[in-house]
């Protein structure tokens with residue numbers, strides 16, 4: 001049973017909250033003064049504390065540090081005075097979960113309380129399941145917790161892990177979590193995006209090269225596989241790795257040695273490999289586009305990350321924590337978040353998943369300026385059109401684009417060429433639609449700004465204006 005401490009000197013307000021919490025099956029205790037609250041909070045554990053700021057023997061904020069640091073780390077909801085416009089700022093700066101402003105009615109407090117109870121229940125459940133360093137992974141939904149369980153299992157072995165999932169679902173974040181919880185945690189974690197490297201670059205980037213090994217190799221360079229020695233190598237977009245490099249990688253994994261381009265020496269190397277992809281590698285194996293022996297080698301374990309739209313209330317947790325993080329990062333005043341803001345974001349489909357959501361939150365924070373609370377009007381217009389599939393091109397457009405690419409030179413293209421041509425066309429359209437604005441392009445596509453730059457460079461496309 002959840003326990004709630006209500007700190008307020010007004011008997012009517014105490015009764016009001018006691019009734020609400022007891023209806024949801026919680027046990028409540030009340031304190032009318034700071035001294036009384038101090039004694040009660042140290043003699044028992046509480047899940048939620050409601051704290052009035054105007055108490056007869058002082059300001060409620062004076063005991064905030066004591067409450068925040070209680071062993072049970074309760075979720076604190078602050079009750080601010082009538083017309084106190086700094087309610088959100090006071091609450092979040094002092095580590096509160098939420099705030100309610102006097103005078104309030106049942107509807108004003110019902111949602112903050114439900115959210116706090118829900119969050120608390122999931123937090124307790126997750127603590128029972130996981131004692132894992134989570135890197136920066138946010139979310140408590142059952143599907144996400146299952147993935148964290150897999151992280152725990154993967155971290156206790158040295159086996160190859162394949163992480164699959166749509167773009168922006170956190171594949172790199174989870175790879176880091178595996179590394180940080182493994183016995184290799186104090187050794188390097190090196191991530192390489194195979195999709196961002198041209199066929200000729202990928203081999204020398206991974207394996208290194210000798211001076212003069214090819215035109216432009218002015219000096220000897222150590223490859224990233226050796227950089228990861230003793231630690232973890234993450235190969236993102238491994239499905240984009242050319243077959244010739246796949247063969248060389250397999251040899252490295254089997255023999256635990258690496259040979260640079262143009263070199264004749266095998267150097268011993270000890271790496272743990274984590275691969276990631278959003279392609280169907282099984283299908284690629286069947287179509288001879290991915291080596292079967294390598295496929296078996298890299299996926300002794302598998303973690304399949306669900307898209308954000310299937311993660312239930314994780315989106316709320318991510319919104320709350322990321323807004324807080326971004327506010328601190330940009331040194332802007334803490335803001336409240338309206339229910340309508342949450343609701344609008346929940347209803348979007350998020351094809352670019354968490355990355356896309358973070359980009360939109362960044363936009364919202366910038367467009368809110370000094371407004372104290374985030375509301376839907378702070379979102380990019382296309383995200384306010386809930387229920388409309390704004391990110392998906394019309395089916396006819398897509399079919400036309402695919403047909404155009406298939407008919408290039410009249411020859412049927414190899415899959416690799418097809419994919420790259422389509423990707424280039426997508427980027428051209430994206431630049432057009434985003435009007436050359438890098439933030440909009442990143443938000444529309446769900447691709448990080450740094451990845452966008454890499455892709456534009458790869459296809460020799462113009463960059464963005466200076467915004």
Ligand SMILES: Nc1ncnc2c1ncn2[C@@H]1O[C@H](COP(=O)(O)OP(=O)(O)OP(=O)(O)O)[C@@H](O)[C@H]1O
Nearest residue numbers: 136137138139166167168169170171172173354355
């Ligand atoms: N569960 C999560 N909690 C907090 N942040 C997350 C979560 N999942 C993803 N992110 C953030 O979203 C962004 C994208 O994550 P990441 O790069 O790991 O995705 P990815 O699946 O590797 O994407 P891609 O396939 O495009 O390379 C990063 O800023 C990451 O920190």
